[in-house]
Amino acid sequence: MTSPGSTPLPATGPTGPAQVAPTVRPGPAAPPTAGRPPAFVAAPVLPRPPSVIARRWPGPSGAARPMVLAVLTAAAVVGASVLTMVRPGLGWLVAALAGAAALGTAGVVRSGTSSPVVGRTEPTEPGAATGTATARPGATGAPGRVAQVAWAATTVTLVAVGTVRAAGWLFVLCLLAAAVTGTLAVTGGRSPLGMLVAATLPPAATVRALPWAVRGMRDNRPAGSGIGFGRIVTSLAMSAVLLTLFGLLFSSADAVFANLVGGLLPDISPAGVIGWLLRLLLIGGGLLGGAYLVSRPPDLEGLRPAPSRPAHRLEWTLPLVLLDALFAVFVLVQLTVLFGGAGHVLRTAGLTYAQYARGGFWQLLAVTALTLLVIAIAARRAPKATRADRLLVRVLLGTLAALSLVIVASALYRMQVYADAYGATRLRLVVSAVELWLGLLFILVGVAVVRLRADWLPRLVVGTAVLALLGLAVLNPDRLIADRNVDRYLETGRLDVSYLSGLSADAVPALGRLPEPMRSCALGEIANELPRDGFWATNLGRERARRVLATIPVSASVTDCPGLRGW
Numbered sequence: 001m002t003s004p005g006s007t008p009l010p011a012t013g014p015t016g017p018a019q020v021a022p023t024v025r026p027g028p029a030a031p032p033t034a035g036r037p038p039a040f041v042a043a044p045v046l047p048r049p050p051s052v053i054a055r056r057w058p059g060p061s062g063a064a065r066p067m068v069l070a071v072l073t074a075a076a077v078v079g080a081s082v083l084t085m086v087r088p089g090l091g092w093l094v095a096a097l098a099g100a101a102a103l104g105t106a107g108v109v110r111s112g113t114s115s116p117v118v119g120r121t122e123p124t125e126p127g128a129a130t131g132t133a134t135a136r137p138g139a140t141g142a143p144g145r146v147a148q149v150a151w152a153a154t155t156v157t158l159v160a161v162g163t164v165r166a167a168g169w170l171f172v173l174c175l176l177a178a179a180v181t182g183t184l185a186v187t188g189g190r191s192p193l194g195m196l197v198a199a200t201l202p203p204a205a206t207v208r209a210l211p212w213a214v215r216g217m218r219d220n221r222p223a224g225s226g227i228g229f230g231r232i233v234t235s236l237a238m239s240a241v242l243l244t245l246f247g248l249l250f251s252s253a254d255a256v257f258a259n260l261v262g263g264l265l266p267d268i269s270p271a272g273v274i275g276w277l278l279r280l281l282l283i284g285g286g287l288l289g290g291a292y293l294v295s296r297p298p299d300l301e302g303l304r305p306a307p308s309r310p311a312h313r314l315e316w317t318l319p320l321v322l323l324d325a326l327f328a329v330f331v332l333v334q335l336t337v338l339f340g341g342a343g344h345v346l347r348t349a350g351l352t353y354a355q356y357a358r359g360g361f362w363q364l365l366a367v368t369a370l371t372l373l374v375i376a377i378a379a380r381r382a383p384k385a386t387r388a389d390r391l392l393v394r395v396l397l398g399t400l401a402a403l404s405l406v407i408v409a410s411a412l413y414r415m416q417v418y419a420d421a422y423g424a425t426r427l428r429l430v431v432s433a434v435e436l437w438l439g440l441l442f443i444l445v446g447v448a449v450v451r452l453r454a455d456w457l458p459r460l461v462v463g464t465a466v467l468a469l470l471g472l473a474v475l476n477p478d479r480l481i482a483d484r485n486v487d488r489y490l491e492t493g494r495l496d497v498s499y500l501s502g503l504s505a506d507a508v509p510a511l512g513r514l515p516e517p518m519r520s521c522a523l524g525e526i527a528n529e530l531p532r533d534g535f536w537a538t539n540l541g542r543e544r545a546r547r548v549l550a551t552i553p554v555s556a557s558v559t560d561c562p563g564l565r566g567w
């Protein structure tokens with residue numbers, strides 16, 4: 001007890017005096033504020049929203065598995081060793097198969113832990129924390145395994161064209177198509193916007209994959225958990241060095257053995273080594289970017305343009321009605337050509353075959369492409385809320401697609417007239433194939449218009465284009481061109497020998513049917529540029545040409561070769 005005014009004694013505890021908190025006298029109360037926090041309370045800091053790349057393409061957050069890096073390295077070494085840069089051959093197919101196997105391994109062997117993304121669950125390393133979300137098809141963000149496998153198989157098939165056909169221009173087209181299908185195989189884009197974005201991802205994936213690969217190379221696994229990347233690479237390097245060293249020694253010791261494995265051994269000259277290293281870097285970088293994409297594919301499913309405001313019925317109906325009327329008038333004229341014969345039209349217009357075909361084909365090709373654009377825009381902007389609106393869309397757009405088919409047929413007929421008059425060429429064959437593909441495309445567009453759904457159309461556009469190119473490869477275009485020109489020569493006596501002599505070895509069996517001296521004129525240049533292939537440059541078309549040339553005489557003394565120049 002203390003009396004008023006006395007000093008209080010400190011309280012004592014079991015071990016000594018206890019600390020007493022100082023007395024705080026309350027100050028004057030602050031005036032209340034209406035709806036505002038006190039001045040000393042800090043405003044909450046909101047987290048920054050993730051970027052589009054972080055949301056759509058976070059990438060694998062862990063380290064690359066040593067096994068993945070090892071198979072990528074092995075595939076890059078195989079590709080750099082077997083590719084033939086002068087003439088396409090077996091090496092391209094082997095390189096494509098090795099790359100596909102490596103990327104398939106990267107897709108199966110999941111690497112690292114995946115950062116959780118809204119709307120997705122990713123497989124993780126054993127013992128790693130998992131995010132709870134809704135799983136997407138394919139478990140990796142890809143739209144489906146079937147589509148990926150189909151695009152990958154198509155890519156390998158396109159590259160395999162270089163093993164069976166000797167035409168270099170055809171192989172270049174197949175390589176460009178293989179770049180598209182290979183990108184779709186590792187990214188999984190399906191919508192038009194998703195496909196366009198997917199085309200830009202492989203170079204960025206190679207750059208983003210470098211830290212991922214470095215983390216994997218630094219991964220020193222403890223005993224019992226698997227071999228590290230460094231030891232795998234060391235084993236592969238030692239195997240390659242030993243095989244090359246002893247192979248060269250055995251080759252120098254025995255001529256038969258040298259002929260057997262001569263094409264398998266690498267070129268160890270300075271130029272050969274530099275070229276090999278450049279190919280290794282390019283192929284390795286491409287495979288690394290592909291493995292980064294298949295390990296955690298981007299989310300391209302939501303990349304669709306925002307729905308646009310439907311146009312008023314008059315806004316799109318009047319232009320389409322007038323366009324349909326214009327197409328109908330043009331189609332009536334074309335039907336006159338188809339049924340009345342080109343001769344009547346040529347006499348009426350005062351044109352030649354060349355003027356008639358060349359003066360209209362490219363314009364009709366442009367009309368076909370623009371018509372597809374008009375149909376796409378109209379199908380997007382046209383209202384479809386009522387039954388009358390949907391019926392109007394089907395009638396107007398369906399009519400436009402049907403009339404466009406007649407225009408495609410007219411363009412094909414013009415090219416046929418020109419080819420009959422002046423002979424077949426690569427350009428005429430390719431543009432005819434393009435027109436056939438556009439005709440198929442208009443049929444697909446008509447189906448989409450009837451169903452009022454076109455989400456499947458972008459994939460079929462790419463798929464049918466690839467099938468058209470593969471169909472052209474199956475037809476063997478250079479031999480087809482040579483056959484048509486030889487048949488035309490046997491009927492009319494007219495032949496452009498200078499053009500036929502520039503075809504590839506695929507045309508040799510057809511050109512062998514020519515009589516002398518035309519045969520020697522057409523085959524002389526091809527025979528001179530047909531050296532023996534190494535093992536990795538093995539090509540079925542060139543091998544067949546060598547067998548044909550071995551059975552027919554080709555005179556090297558023929559110098560005066562008649563020919564007609566054509567477009």
